Amino acid sequence: MARTPGESYIYDQQWEQERARLAGLAAIFDATTIRHLTAAGVAEGRHCWEVGAGTGSIASWLASAVGPGGRVLATDLDTTFLQGLDTAPVEVRRHDVTVDPIEERAFDLVHVRAVVMHVTDRAQVVKRLARALRPGGVLVIEDAVFGGPSTHLWERVTSPPAASGPLNRVMDAVAGGFRAIGADPEYGYDLPADVWAAGLTDVEAEVTHRLLHGGSPESAFYELSLRQLGGRLIEAGLLTQDDAEAVTAVATDPGAHWLSVGLVSVTGRTP
Numbered sequence: 001m002a003r004t005p006g007e008s009y010i011y012d013q014q015w016e017q018e019r020a021r022l023a024g025l026a027a028i029f030d031a032t033t034i035r036h037l038t039a040a041g042v043a044e045g046r047h048c049w050e051v052g053a054g055t056g057s058i059a060s061w062l063a064s065a066v067g068p069g070g071r072v073l074a075t076d077l078d079t080t081f082l083q084g085l086d087t088a089p090v091e092v093r094r095h096d097v098t099v100d101p102i103e104e105r106a107f108d109l110v111h112v113r114a115v116v117m118h119v120t121d122r123a124q125v126v127k128r129l130a131r132a133l134r135p136g137g138v139l140v141i142e143d144a145v146f147g148g149p150s151t152h153l154w155e156r157v158t159s160p161p162a163a164s165g166p167l168n169r170v171m172d173a174v175a176g177g178f179r180a181i182g183a184d185p186e187y188g189y190d191l192p193a194d195v196w197a198a199g200l201t202d203v204e205a206e207v208t209h210r211l212l213h214g215g216s217p218e219s220a221f222y223e224l225s226l227r228q229l230g231g232r233l234i235e236a237g238l239l240t241q242d243d244a245e246a247v248t249a250v251a252t253d254p255g256a257h258w259l260s261v262g263l264v265s266v267t268g269r270t271p
């Protein structure tokens with residue numbers, strides 16, 4: 001799973017099912033994210049930056065919230081899934097949040113979900129995002145957390161109970177794959193400290209888990225993530241074929257359920 005030159009993100013945006021995989025993530029957490037964005041005061045006329053926008057589900061919501069007098073900059077390393085959105089008030093731009101220039105003091109709101117955990121210089125990226133805010137602007141930064149002890153605590157929720165072992169081992173294997181290339185599957189727990197360190201105030205944090213059912217729009221995220229990463233994890237000795245098959249069966253079984261990865265949502269404001 002070594003990081004090769006030019007490879008800075010574990011998932012392949014060119015994979016034919018990547019849009020569907022990211023739609024699964026949106027199905028799990030968009031309602032949570034929208035609740036936090038609404039609490040942050042997104043309203044007509046506001047200027048927002050959606051970082052690592054993926055399929056653009058949140059950029060679209062922001063566009064309807066800010067209206068024609070507002071602005072939504074939607075950026076990603078790969079903008080393939082954002083092309084249809086590139087019309088006012090949305091602007092789509094290819095942008096690497098770790099190195100490309102940022103618009104300083106330009107936004108009322110900066111939102112980023114499930115992106116910063118994937119980069120190696122995480123605290124620096126949080127500082128860069130904070131610099132893009134106007135005085136009084138709000139950063140809403142969210143990352144998934146999984147792998148290690150917390151994953152094992154979720155097993156009492158899992159049904160059928162026999163699925164908890166394979167599910168734990170798959171989550172640990174994916175976490176190991178992240179760590180092998182310098183990503184951090186538990187970074188969400190560092191977010192409050194890094195948001196404070198970026199000079200923001202009024203810091204709030206909330207962790208959300210969802211009960212997921214097999215064969216649902218949400219479970220597609222699990223099935224497709226495993227389909228994309230499984231081969232590489234098995235090759236790296238982090239996962240067995242049996243566990244991959246057991247979890248694929250659970251993810252597609254409408255009678256199965258389990259607790260999702262956590263989503264840590266942190267909000268901070270510029271003084």
Ligand SMILES: C[S@@+](CC[C@H](N)C(=O)[O-])C[C@H]1O[C@@H](n2cnc3c(N)ncnc32)[C@H](O)[C@@H]1O
Nearest residue numbers: 009052053054076077078095096097113114115
């Ligand atoms: C797990 S997906 C999350 C997508 C979306 N934020 C969501 O939550 O639905 C991570 C996204 O971050 C993008 N990404 C990864 N590294 C990035 C970087 N250094 N700069 C900008 N975007 C990046 C990926 O291309 C991908 O679209």
